[in-house]
Amino acid sequence: MSVSINDLALPGVQKLRPYESGKPVDELERELGITGIIKLASNENPLGPSARVVESLRAQMADLARYPDGNGFQLKQALAAIHQIDASQVTLGNGSNDILELIARAFVSTDNEVLFSEHAFAVYPIVTQAVGATAVVVPAKDWGHDLKAMAGAVTERTKVIFVANPNNPTGSCIGADELRSFIQSVPTNVLVVIDEAYFEYAQDLFEGYQSASGWLQDFPNLIVTRTFSKAYGLAGLRMGYGVSSAKISDFLNRVRQPFNVNSFAMAGALAALEDKEHLDTSLHMNRRGLAQYQTAFRAMGLNWIQTAGNFISVDLKRDGREVFNQLLHEGVIARPVDNYGLPSFLRITISTGDENTRCIEALKKILAKESNR
Secondary structure, three states: OOOOHHHHOOHHHHOOOOOOOOOOHHHHHHHHOOOOOEEOOOOOOOOOOOHHHHHHHHHHHHHOOOOOOOOOHHHHHHHHHHHOOOHHHEEEEOOHHHHHHHHHHHHOOOOOEEEEEOOOOOHHHHHHHHOOOEEEEEOOEOOEOOHHHHHHOOOOOEEEEEEEOOOOOOOOOOOHHHHHHHHHHOOOOOEEEEEOOOHHHHHHHOOOOOOHHHHOOOOOOEEEEEEOOOOOOOHHHOOEEEEOOHHHHHHHHHHOOOOOOOHHHHHHHHHHHHOHHHHHHHHHHHHHHHHHHHHHHHHHOOEEOOOOOOEEEEEOOOOHHHHHHHHHHOOEEOEEOHHHOOOOEEEEEOOOHHHHHHHHHHHHHHHHHHHOO
16 A cells, blocks of 8 residues: 555645755855855854854863753853843743744644734744644734734634744834833733844844843743844854743743753853853944945945844845846855745845945846846
């Protein structure tokens, strides 16, 4: 008897499309037969990790044969001190994506609905569909979350609401008063997840921004997620975390895989937290790079979405994926966002001055060529 493997998979998984990650630079260079490609697709910190982090990773090599601390005691203590909470309220993850998946696995069933905005982070529909729940996508407002409409979309079946602040890939941001008012309007039996992957940049760029982590005592249904992949330059280590009530954290840890975070990730995160100078330098570079792109886009007659992250989404007024493919041949990897419902846009990571210039010049060349056809 022949068996269809497709029929063996869960219904939600059958319909899933894998997350689309950018190609590694060396693979693309082999494909295209060129060298010196710059990657501006994944919102990584162009400065990389600080020297203090690198030193801590070297020291960690001596214990490579040992399993990591499954409870992450030291890192949890450090994060708890920063957020002024108890360590029992911290959940560590293999990137903040891991926390998002743990939330879905621990709290969401096939009878539930999960709410998020149009143009929101691609992982929200993935984790929703994987557990067989119903995704409710609320139309965006000004490229960002329409919180009033999201509150109105809550039903008896709603179990989790995902809010990215700032949002990826649009960069839109929500002020503290508006966000707090929204959380207050949500029934307490609905979990509200505030994804703050770009918190450090938003705090630097957006007046009126405030982390929701300071409101945990007021909202027992609140979860805030963070990552070390962006501003701290540790994307390769996959280190993220969530803060919540101790009760929520307890349930997340029940479905968390043993040793889900490796020793290097925890050591690197601890060292990164101690290096304020490197973080300040990274934020300063991001501010300058953002201004560089805005000036260039203005001169090119292009519109962009105001961003509070380390990336900028620009409207090219034509097929964004086509421009993306042409940029590859110019040695620049950007990010097409047609899968986010933004077919004429490209998302570009803000990098060093030189790499920003290369991207801008390549865009000018491509757009000038098309306009002369």
